[in-house]
Amino acid sequence: MILNTNLDEAGIQICSRCIYDERVSSISFDDDGVCNYCRQVESLKEQFGTGTALGNEKFSRILDEIRSAGKGKQYDCIIGVSGGTDSSYLVYMAKEWGLRPLAVHYDNTWNSAIATQNIRKVLSAFDVDLHTHVINNKEGDDIFKAFFYAGVPEIEASTDLGYAETMYRAAAKYGVKHVLEGHSFLAEGITPVGKNYFDGEYIRSIHRMYGRVPMQTYPLMTFERFLWRACVARIKMIRPFWYIQYSKEEARAFLEKKCGWEYYGGHHLENRMTAFFHGIYAPQKFGADFRNNSLSALVRKGAMSRKDAWAEYNTPPKIEDELLTYFKKRLGLSDDEYERIMQQPPKSWKDYPTYKKRFERLRPFFALLVKANLVGMSFYLKYCFPAQETK
Template sequence: MLLNPDIDNAGVRICSRCIYDERVPSIEFDENGVCNYCRQVDALAELYGTGDAKGLNSFYEILDSIKKNGKGNKYDCIVGVSGGTDSSYLVAMAKEWGLRPLAVHYDNTWNSSIATTNIHKVLSCLNVDLYTHVVANKEADDIFRAFFFSGVAEIEASTDLGYAYLLRQVAAKFSVKYILEGHSFIEEGVTPLGRNYFDGKYIKSIHRQFGKISMETYPLMTFSRFMASALLSQVKFIRPLWYVDYSKERAKRYLQEKFDWRYYGGHHLENRMTAFYHGVYLPVKFKTDMRNNTLSAKVRNGMMSREVAWREYNTPPAVEEELLSYFKKRLAISDEKYLEIIGSRPRNWTEYPTYKKRFERLRPIFHLMAKANLVPMSFYLKYCFPATAPK
């Protein structure tokens, strides 16, 4: 996976603007050597008016709609919180914008203690209520184990999808029509097409084949549940950081000064399963390192040179010393079994049943839904077009 840290002698073709290289799924380069993902970021910034008057005006209109729609309710919006930078900052900003948020946390029981403490520090100071759904730890671990045994990359897909459906469930429970998400394509980049795919059918099929415990506390989002929430409940997903001027570094300083919030050491490290996925599982089994997403974003933003970003990308990721042993012990995987699985042929999501072709067939409908914020625009861009799975 690691190449020559000298970007001029890397041995692969690299985008002339960021550090995505020819190994990235579905990548294309224009006549100037700029990749299609850089152009996608530019297109999104233009569409949403990110950080300029157009974006602010659009977002202020959305704020007015949230406030008007929420009159008479205890809460006018839902904000998912993980204890990380973006979600912590977003819930604080929601209060500053005059909103009445309900914070929602999906607990897969692998949280770091820092993340849990951060959530309570921020919310108690802001006087924001917290709704937490805890998946039974044996059930959560059984799903993680099933994905590990299946040999696919998306070992923590259940967390991402379960979290998304939980937000919809809580919105329906409290009659809230707006969900705010703390994602920034400017700061986090764009995940390449074909990488890290997941949906409810994918999770169910892998768990049926490799799992042992029935899914009772896990909020599985099937296609019918997804469409019912989007079309019948008409819940809207809003990503404020797509409209406003946002800097993760400024957000960290703000949180530290105002709430005594603590940084957890790196992107995605607020959860130990996520840390294992990014720091161990992907690099070792799939020779993939998703740090190029955020590093490329820093290069585009002028916060880091391509040379420095490429050099950092080609150094091993930082990993908690006991993380691997914790993973094996908690999932009851022997050293021998771990080595067998980690050394077996990498498999990808195309080898298991998914809703992907259905999403592609319904692309015109999802385009309209994305424009109406009934599904995230990122869902439309990533799930509704043909994609090349990583090899």
Template sequence: MSEVQICKTCIYDEHVPAIKFDAEGVCNYCRQVEQLKVDFSTGQPEGEQVLMSIIEQIKKDGKGKKYDCVIGVSGGTDSSYLLIKALEWGLRPLAVHYDNTWNSAIATENIRKVTSALKIDLYTHVLDNRESEDLFRSFLFAGVPEFDASTDIGFVQVIRSTAAKFGVKYILEGHSFVAEGVSPMGKNYFDGKYIKDIHKKYGRLKKLRTYPNMTFFQFMKWALVYRQKFIRPLWYLDYSKEQARELLIERTGWQYYGGHHLENRSAAFLHTYYNPVKFNIDNRNWTLSADVRAGKMSQEDALEIYRQPVIADPELINYVRKRLNLTEQDLTDIVQGEKRTFRDFKTYKKRFERLRPLFKILVKAKLVPTSFYLKYCFPLDDAK
């Protein structure tokens, strides 16, 4: 039996969707990170200079307005740290939070602590409990890996609509491709049409009145009509999550919640139980690979951690089951049932691919995120 091929510079192996290895044994995801570092001069003086010029433009365009940018916050490390940096750069941010009603107590308290300590205004959109539960139930019964997709889409729609409401053109996001890694293509796809189709097929509520879904028309409206620029400052900087946490604790009393995405119960359920059990998807390889690439951990140590099984909190599983009105047998049937992907439902994927030349232009103008272009605008025929 032949050995499984593993990338020379991370821990992604041949089972990762859409992976390719070059002559040096390095995977396409590591090469993508290398290219992004070049494109954004990440951690280099040139990168910081580019970012500072963007910051100055934000200040210029925001003159006379109460806020010159909006920052989406979750209570996690990156977005909370970005609030501190925004003030250091002389910006006047409005913090925006999408509450899917599944926040951990730590996350909710972190948002309060950080915005209060920094004296930053907070705008929150709270989803109706019934709608939240109906969306999550729908994705479970659809049998797809993207259980928490409605949160990701809803968050972006709230951020963009709030920016429009306050006449703000710049959206800053606390994401670092160096620290968080690169999610494999093909297993983590979602868009507004996907969410609408799944809810139509499996939802119990006829209409979602408070859920902020993002249609293709709205997505293009934010980019082409409102000209909202999507900026990820951490892509330019030498960023350390560990140092960010220390600063947050010192400055605001912020508290660490135990791991990537664990600040929200729905995300924690997805990463620690649903995806590992039903799909054998263990997303720890994202951050572990990032640590190996960055030299923070040896490949051997990362693989040793990755070989240890993911252990979900029984209380969390019970919480999800009860909240979604599922019996133990219901949940067992779901995780043992048919596995589906986004290809089994209606999406905008083919449309995004056809419009790739347009989106390439919009990426250069910073009107859509680079990550969107890389993940959504290319065919994924080999990733099924």
């Protein structure tokens, strides 16, 4: 829902520090009008020492651990790459830190040409090997179509989880104990779980109900595999940008100059399914616009005013020409069928089997895994506590 672009005339409560508003899942505001998500960012900055001497010291110890664990091996860390800014810059930084990374890519066959070229340019420039898992395109499209039929927001869930599972499988294959991920909570925030949930059981249950093509090449992360990687293989997930100073804008400028990396026009637009989700599906069917994550992050760090961020947030998202036509054609949807599904009442992850209650029951156990870097903090915050979905 697009509101008045004037921040003072929006007609709803908006955080006094960022642009999250009362429609955001599980949001609350303190006496100063600051939302709980801004307070969460403050807490994470303090905990990780982000961009400070403390954060640098903590990350320096992690680097020593990675080098030690990787002695005698071909690679000492895994880095997931998408062709986007963060993962591309992380490849460069890993080489600067003296690491020997293996780049890993999960190809859902919806990559833009720019993203594919960016991966090639970056890895060539910094002399890094690539391990790619390509899902069978008919199988991948069948999973996407199943989620579309299910009427839930997370049409991209299989990509997010497939990426993680592909990185873990590559780590296990090469005996690597550390996976590096290019996420920055300062640059992107942490997406509220209300309309952005995914786990292996969620994917499997929806595919069983609506899918037609057997899952054979999709790297499904089951609960058992998730625990095995953390507790037996003890593969650690590290997010360097949670510790050190990082600027997405400076990273982008560097990559463009250093290796001819090309910007793809907007956050999440490097993949056409992701672009469909953010530009068309989430806003039009669920009234959810995830641009507020990155825009609020820019406001929090003083790179953009609340007024300008709100105005941009309440303008229509950028949509690639013919993207909707491409989506319908790939999934074999007629115009009538597409409209029928889009007009059906929205459903959520709460309407289907998931691991969510299991994650919540095991919260104390996962808290221990977080302290050991065997499970990510964002997973713990989003999945191990009860969440109320904003309708």
